[in-house]
Amino acid sequence: MSKKNRQIVLASRPQGWVQESNFRLVETDVPALKDGEVLVKNIYLSLDPYMRGRMNATKSYASSVEIGQVMVGGTVGKVEASKNPQFREGDAVLGYFGWQEYGISDGKGLQKLPESKDIPLSTYLGVLGMPGLTAWVGLIEICQPKPGETVVVSAASGAVGSVVGQLAKAHDCCVVGIAGGPQKCNYIVQELGFDQAVDHRAGNLQEDLEKATPNGIDIDFENVGGEVMDTILGRLNTFARIALCGMVSQYNETQPAQFRNFGAMIASRVKMQGFLVGDYQHLWPQAQEELTSLLQAGKLKYRESIAHGVENAPKAFIGMLKGENFGKQLVKLSEE
Amino acid sequence: MSKKNRQIVLASRPQGWVQESNFRLVETDVPALKDGEVLVKNIYLSLDPYMRGRMNATKSYASSVEIGQVMVGGTVGKVEASKNPQFREGDAVLGYFGWQEYGISDGKGLQKLPESKDIPLSTYLGVLGMPGLTAWVGLIEICQPKPGETVVVSAASGAVGSVVGQLAKAHDCCVVGIAGGPQKCNYIVQELGFDQAVDHRAGNLQEDLEKATPNGIDIDFENVGGEVMDTILGRLNTFARIALCGMVSQYNETQPAQFRNFGAMIASRVKMQGFLVGDYQHLWPQAQEELTSLLQAGKLKYRESIAHGVENAPKAFIGMLKGENFGKQLVKLSEE
Incomplete structure (x- = not known):
């Protein structure tokens, strides 16, 4: 009997907020391996906000997931069988197999991972993976922080935001994180070493941000959009930079984005740059080197929210979009 | 009896739309010249959208005009008397004397102009002045156009927009101008050589822009903001650039800016840069050289809307904000 793969x-495509009913669990047979192919048993699946965009039919930077297709996503796993000379049974690999227990690859885009006791496999989906690289590219390459500048990052306890803040501290900036609720706010200051935290759920966003940024804001690493971003626009210093990484507050909105403070873009001569980490592959080695040494020096801390079983991925994904996760959202698909 | 200066x-500060009642005509005596000073009789006053911002008390890139102060603005004129060895009676000069018939300067910031039959004095307030330099900096320095790219410019028949389009043509781009009404649309295509015009008053902005930009938009030189800008956002190509020069549609608005297509900033990895021409003085000589040679080659055409008498400046200014002018808006303050 052949092996079963749950996917x-x-x-269906969501209207406004994603529902669990937009997903379906299916079980298929794992097909027999052809020459050159590798069968990977996935251990962790990464859940990320960009996946919301792939659920829409509308133009996005990557093609939509079609109805009936497996949801896309980054995974780490182990080679279970190989007919490809470059991979051996037991190799740890980073792939892009999506929301499923097994994946088959011809080896292209499959990356062998070093196995070290220092560095857990899951970090290749987190601080050393796409979220970490995204933080590095947006902060270091796009915003070019200078010592003493004030950096604000939204979704600050999340997979990207938590790296942005710790990287900015390593570059001698003053770092203010915006997060939802006292628990996340305490975490970014007390565990991650941010200078200040602003709780966007406390109801005094503008006043609290003013207090937290007495010298204004030089850099905004924007994950959220919406009212949080608008409030930041109103505090920008001359020649401020905005790395536009995500607008998670907008993804489920059917209303237009509204900005009271958009005029600051000209008045303060702001550069705003939308970016995708995939366009900066030439910088990944440099970024990974810096992130790895920060991690090994204990200066790059992280948390993970781990859901268990592929069947729980939809619920965990919706929770993440609502900010219910704490740190990098993963789904554990099998034991290491 | 001393000379009279009308100013x-x-x-009062406007609430929403500027009214003529926000201005007042006053008459003062021209004071006696002190050593080192120059008395200039102004010939032309430039009216520009940025002046609307100076009428507000709120933070802007330059300090507000105070109640009772003379409105600011660029002027060209002739030296009528001089106690400064660097200026002689009859010299043509570019100054920043504002909305008044006479100005006194200690010579700082006062620029002697070449007098040539080729180049009328008023061009130093237009294609060779701030508007021309603004067009050059925003298009060439910020957007870095490449041959074959599609450039869209709003307020296309205006002082800045008309230079943007002609410069972009000189750099072998495909140029689409957005203007209000058939007269301005004909002008930018037939007289200025734009490839396409879109009339934002015709009621089919989205459809008309789609037709005019079959290959999408690579560069947006943004003068207008609001719905026009939002429609442009929806047509941007990957790695598009936006030079944010003005948002004249917003200056009299008390409502927030609304964007349905803001997500394109990330999806298309767009760079949006607010700028002020004053930050780029190191590029002015290069810009002026290119603009002057285009002008002398007949490749930089312009129109002027000229109001007569300082008392008519408020009315002309309000008309310009409403798009009633055609080309560079000037006020003639005295005969040459």
Whole structure:
């Protein structure tokens, strides 16, 4: 009897907020390996806000997931069988197999990972993976922080935001994180070493941000959009830079984005740059080197929220979009 | 008896749309010249959208005009008397004397102009002045156009927009101008050589822009903001650039800016840069050289809307904000 592969496929496109009913669990047979192919048993699946965009039919930077297709996503796993000379059974690999327990690859885009006791496999989906690289590219390459500047990052306890803040501290900036609720706010200051935290759920966003940024804001690493971003616009210093990484507050909105403070873009001569980490592959080695040494020096801390079983991925994904996760959202698909 | 100087001062700050009642005409005596000073009789006053911002008390890139102060603005004129060895009676000069018939300067910031039959004095307030330099900096320095790219410019028949389009043509781009009404649209295509015009008053902005930009938009030189800008956002190509020069549609608005297509900033990895021409003085000589040679080659055409008499400046200014002018808006203050 052949091995079974459980997968989450897109059942329907969401209208506004994603529902669990937009997904469906299916079970298929793992097909026999052909020459050159590798079978990977996935251990961790990464859940990330960009996946919301792939659920829409509308133009996005990457093609949509089609109805009935397996949801996309980064995974780490171990080679279970190989007919490809470059991979051996037991190799740890980083792939892009999506929301499923097994993946088959011809080896292209599959990256062998070093196995070290220092560095857990899951970090290749987190601080050393796409979120970490995204933080590095947006902060270091796009915003070019200078010592003493004030950096604000939204979704600050999240997978990207928490790296942005710790990187900015390593570059001698004053770092203010915006997060939802006292628990996340305490975490970014007390565990991650941010200078200040602003709780966007406390109801005094503008006043609290003013207090936290007495010298204004030089850099905004923007993950959220919406009212949080608008409030930041109103505090920008001359020649401020905005790395536009995500607008998670907008992804489920059907209303237009509204900005009271958009005029600051000209008045303060602001550069705003939308970016995708995939366009900066030439910088990944440099970024990974810096992130790895920060991690090994204990200066790059992280948390993970781990859901268990592929069947729980939809619920965990929706929770993440609502900010219910704490740190990098993963789904554990099998034991290491 | 001393000479009289008629001035327009700010009488009150506008709420929403500027009214003529926000200004007041006053008459003062021209004071006696001190050593080192120059008395200039102004010939032309430039009216520009940025002046609207100076009428507000709120933070802007330059200090507000105070109630009772003379409205600011660029002027060209002739030296009528001089106690400064660097200027002689009859010298043509570019100054920043504002909305008044006479100005006194200690010579700082006063620029002697070459007098040539080729180049009328008023061009130093237009294609060779701030508007021309603004067009050059925003297009060439910020957006870095490449041959074959599609450039869109709003307020296309205006002082800045008309230079942007002609410069972009000189750099072998495909140029689409957005203007209000068939007269301005004909002008930018037939007289200025734009490839396409879109009339934002015709009621089919989105459809018309789609037709005019079959290959999408690579560069947006943004003068207008609001719905026009939002529609442009929806047509941007990957790695598009936006030079944010003005948002004249917003200056009299009390509502927030709304964008349905803001997500394109990330999806298309757009760079948006607010700028002020004053930050780029190191590039002015290079810009002036290119603009002058285009002008002398007949490749930089312009129109002027000329109001007569300082007392008519408020009315002309309000008309310009509403798009009633055609080309560079000037006020003639005295005969040459």
